[in-house]
Amino acid sequence: MATSHQSCIDACNACADACDRCAIACLQEPQPKLMARCVALDIDCAQACRLAAGYMARGSALDSAACAFCAMVCLECAKECDQHAMDHCQACADACRACARECAAMAQRPARPETAAGTHSHH
Template sequence: MLVAEMQEAHPRPLVGIDADALAECIEACLACAQACTSCADACLHEEMVVDLRRCIRLNQDCADLCDALARILTRGPDTAPGLLRAAVQACADACRMCGDECATHAEMHEHCRICAEACRRCEQACLALNLD
């Protein structure tokens, strides 16, 4: 895992955050951002694109939040604790909403099923960070 390797190579040790949970969350965020971006693009190419507008919008918003959180977490735990908790919670919420929406289309569209799974994994990784 490149994320864990980079964490270990960093001269400042992590304090107060489980390194494995942090690496897992970063990787889940990056995977979810990719899945959501791909799902939104796939939705745009479906015949019933009008019915997928909410899905597309949630995909885009979720991808942006996942990408932002991955960058924030990669910079390390020096981020203000309140801001870090808010960013993690916002990402978890976006993943839950996007995953729920994609799940409603999963029987019809394989890309939505895959995206819903990525969203669920990312939501769980965010919640597992335990930043209290």
């Protein structure tokens, strides 16, 4: 089931890793305070990517919603990283845009509540 989403899962994992690397590198910049928004978005984005990857890997009926959210966070993070010339920010922005493209495509797919086992018993 999850294999059809593998390219999106891979993009999410690659983006999460790029965000982690960017956050750490930002903290080592000469003036890390100036990078505070970038670090915060890196952390948010890495978490959103790992969330979406997990939903897809599990074949969750809500994977398209997780991907829609992930795409939004990725674009926000890319916008911030684009404002900084450092290699780690540029690499992160590229990974974010690639992930946003994959996730946006996944998000177009309709939610499939009927395939979630026992959906109706948990409210």
